[in-house]
Amino acid sequence: xxxxxxxxxxxxxxxxxxxxxxxxxxxxxxxxxxxxxxxxxxxxxxxxxxxxxxxxxxxxxxxxxxxxxxxxxxxxxxxxxxxxxxxxxxxxxxxxxxxxxxxxxxxxxxxxxxxxxxxxxxxxxxxxxxxxxxxxxxxxxxxxxxxxxxxxxxxxxxxxxxxxxxxxxxxxxxxxxxxxxxxxxxxxxxxxxxxxxxxxxxxxxxxxxxxxxxxxxxxxxxxxxxxxxxxxxxxxxxxxxxxxxxxxxxxxxxxxxxxxxxxxxxxxxxxxxxxxxxxxxxxxxxxxxxxxxxxxxxxxxxxxxxxxxxxxxxxxxxxxxxxxxxxxxxxxxxxxxxxxxxxxxxxxxxxxxxxxxxxxxxxxxxxxxxxxxxxxxxxxxxxxxxxxxxxxxxxxxxxxxxxxxxxxxxxxxxxxxxxxxxxxxxxxxx
Ligand code: PLP
Numbered sequence: 001x002x003x004x005x006x007x008x009x010x011x012x013x014x015x016x017x018x019x020x021x022x023x024x025x026x027x028x029x030x031x032x033x034x035x036x037x038x039x040x041x042x043x044x045x046x047x048x049x050x051x052x053x054x055x056x057x058x059x060x061x062x063x064x065x066x067x068x069x070x071x072x073x074x075x076x077x078x079x080x081x082x083x084x085x086x087x088x089x090x091x092x093x094x095x096x097x098x099x100x101x102x103x104x105x106x107x108x109x110x111x112x113x114x115x116x117x118x119x120x121x122x123x124x125x126x127x128x129x130x131x132x133x134x135x136x137x138x139x140x141x142x143x144x145x146x147x148x149x150x151x152x153x154x155x156x157x158x159x160x161x162x163x164x165x166x167x168x169x170x171x172x173x174x175x176x177x178x179x180x181x182x183x184x185x186x187x188x189x190x191x192x193x194x195x196x197x198x199x200x201x202x203x204x205x206x207x208x209x210x211x212x213x214x215x216x217x218x219x220x221x222x223x224x225x226x227x228x229x230x231x232x233x234x235x236x237x238x239x240x241x242x243x244x245x246x247x248x249x250x251x252x253x254x255x256x257x258x259x260x261x262x263x264x265x266x267x268x269x270x271x272x273x274x275x276x277x278x279x280x281x282x283x284x285x286x287x288x289x290x291x292x293x294x295x296x297x298x299x300x301x302x303x304x305x306x307x308x309x310x311x312x313x314x315x316x317x318x319x320x321x322x323x324x325x326x327x328x329x330x331x332x333x334x335x336x337x338x339x340x341x342x343x344x345x346x347x348x349x350x351x352x353x354x355x356x357x358x359x360x361x362x363x364x365x366x367x368x369x370x371x372x373x374x375x376x377x378x379x380x381x382x383x384x385x386x387x388x389x390x391x392x393x394x395x396x397x398x399x400x401x402x403x404x405x406x407x408x409x410x411x412x413x414x415x416x417x418x419x420x421x422x423x424x425x426x427x428x429x430x
Contacts (some may be wrong), residue, residue, distance in 0.1 A: 030365025230270025
């Protein structure tokens, strides 16, 4: 046989174990999702064998007639989905997409304004040892200490002071909508390009539940695997023909060699799914679930334990728990949730008093649960379980084994009520 189970039982065993982990627990890492089986089918196809350097109709390899069609369809679908005139679907990841945009628009040494990593920005927006921080001169902007929101007055002040060539708007840990028009006004006032990295909220934009950056930014980059629910990968959109040309040559041959046509096929499938009413319904449940979680984590019984959420709520698919006033730290909270079968990540809050490996926050997201069919009742139950375990964690002796056992059972019930991938050849994730 050629099946992975017989050929390589060691790897097959770990894949099975990972499937069981995803099925039995609740994935609430805000950047994750459960993609459709159809997307995984595309990724596991013979397309992985094909070299296709270049672009549809202009390849450096023979035999590209079928992958050309697939890549054209992916481009057309993503353009229609986001109302953009040009799209590049080849970036292997969100990081590659951002590297390509910078490669296309600016030169090493140029100044870039990006959201501070410690305030919710991404590594590729200017972290010191990331390519962005090494190649470009980064000026970070931050959040207003009072409101917890991006301080547009500071963005404007820094733009005028440092005259950046590129302003990056977008985030990995933030719970409010950005003012894209204001970012563009500031960019124009100093002659900078505006890039919006919508990796986190792309699914909400596709569903019409979040303002679109496409009409405002010179370039929009994104991942395809977060709220958008597709395969791991990146995309770049623009409405400007000159910029589109520069982006294409920056992706290939600037940053990458052969495109991953099996992933591009998965992207095409995901873009098709994202244009359906089912997808809009899923994004609505994603948002409502995060709203319910924020509401539960601001109730009096958790507030009196020093637990709250940054900005007091959320407009997106995630909640940022603030543990600065709690005896429980981010690492302990992450571990407690893991003990009952809920996966989240600890996350530094602005001006975090605790060290980066500990932190005073949690980032909790709802996209993966919405994909396995969670509705308002299930999300309310999940929110209550999270509130209960965090509260228990602040008890003098920590959460008791009885509490952990009882909450684990409630998690198992939720997981069983929302089966994930009933079989791997069937669309289990909606
Ligand atoms: N941009 C943002 C805003 C992100 O949050 C992320 C990933 O977390 C990326 C880019 C990078 O995506 P990838 O992990 O695919 O390189």
